Amino acid sequence: MADPIHILVTGGAGQVGLELAAAGWPEDVVLHTPSRDDLDLANIESVRAAFARTTFAAVINSGAYTAVDRAETDVAAAFAANAMGPAVLAEVTREASVPLVQVSTDYVFDGSGEGFYVEEDSVGPLGVYGASKLAGELAVRSGNPRSVVLRTAWVLSVHRTNFLKTMLRLAADRPALRVVEDQFGCPTSARDIAAALKTITLRMIDDDRAPVGVFHFVNAGETSWAGLAREIFATSAVAGGPSAAVEGIPTADYPTPARRPANSRLMTTKLTRDYGVVPRAWQDAVAEIVAELNAERTLA
Numbered sequence: 001m002a003d004p005i006h007i008l009v010t011g012g013a014g015q016v017g018l019e020l021a022a023a024g025w026p027e028d029v030v031l032h033t034p035s036r037d038d039l040d041l042a043n044i045e046s047v048r049a050a051f052a053r054t055t056f057a058a059v060i061n062s063g064a065y066t067a068v069d070r071a072e073t074d075v076a077a078a079f080a081a082n083a084m085g086p087a088v089l090a091e092v093t094r095e096a097s098v099p100l101v102q103v104s105t106d107y108v109f110d111g112s113g114e115g116f117y118v119e120e121d122s123v124g125p126l127g128v129y130g131a132s133k134l135a136g137e138l139a140v141r142s143g144n145p146r147s148v149v150l151r152t153a154w155v156l157s158v159h160r161t162n163f164l165k166t167m168l169r170l171a172a173d174r175p176a177l178r179v180v181e182d183q184f185g186c187p188t189s190a191r192d193i194a195a196a197l198k199t200i201t202l203r204m205i206d207d208d209r210a211p212v213g214v215f216h217f218v219n220a221g222e223t224s225w226a227g228l229a230r231e232i233f234a235t236s237a238v239a240g241g242p243s244a245a246v247e248g249i250p251t252a253d254y255p256t257p258a259r260r261p262a263n264s265r266l267m268t269t270k271l272t273r274d275y276g277v278v279p280r281a282w283q284d285a286v287a288e289i290v291a292e293l294n295a296e297r298t299l300a
Contacts (some may be wrong), residue, residue, distance in 0.1 A: 111261025
């Protein structure tokens with residue numbers, strides 16, 4: 001039997017982390033998903049101690065401070081998690097000569113661009129969250145030459161709190177909802193993100209010449225938040241779940257502490273070219289998640 005391949009996954013309790021744990025890895029792969037209490041990413045000695053205990057073949061950093069609005073007044077905590085954590089991981093993985101895969105976000109862009117953003121487009125975050133994630137990207141890319149930054153957006157799953165689950169929860173009590181219609185992006189399944197991360201990580205472990213740098217992954221297609229809500233409710237209604245009418249509103253009618261990019265659409269052709277990952281349609285991803293949530297509701 002081959003020696004086990006140990007992979008460290010941070011953020012194991014988040015949407016992507018939970019899907020990574022269920023991603024169907026090869027039998028010789030052992031995932032390690034320590035809690036924040038067990039591994040302090042902002043403390044380099046804590047991370048070095050983890051590497052001293054286990055010979056990791058790679059690290060996937062899916063952990064992050066994701067409270068976008070709270071970050072505007074919680075700047076130190078956001079940068080500790082989203083910038084210092086990746087910087088520490090970059091240093092320790094470089095010392096160990098192992099690859100690091102960092103999950104990032106569409107919020108590194110200001111959303112003023114036309115069409116779909118490619119990896120080389122100029123960045124310009126609108127708030128603290130995006131700035132802290134961009135700092136994490138720079139730390140990873142400069143700190144470990146064997147690193148991949150995977151930007152994604154509009155993450156949905158059956159886990160934790162996300163837009164899809166919030167819409168279904170609200171629809172259980174309200175016949176109509178007002179949803180922003182002038183912000184556009186690509187709804188993306190956390191399960192599909194996990195599958196892309198698995199493909200990238202295993203390739204990087206096996207191939208020292210695997211492509212590095214920044215990549216985008218989102219499900220195929222585009223919509224607005226209001227369009228996503230309508231698709232969620234249409235799919236849910238067919239399955240006998242909660243549904244509501246959707247009134248599209250401008251961003252100005254739904255003020256938030258942090259500004260959101262008006263355009264979060266990401267181009268994924270580079271990832272398809274270099275790693276063979278072909279995203280499925282976002283509608284298919286939504287239908288899968290709604291069906292699973294409906295099954296849970298039926299069984300409850």
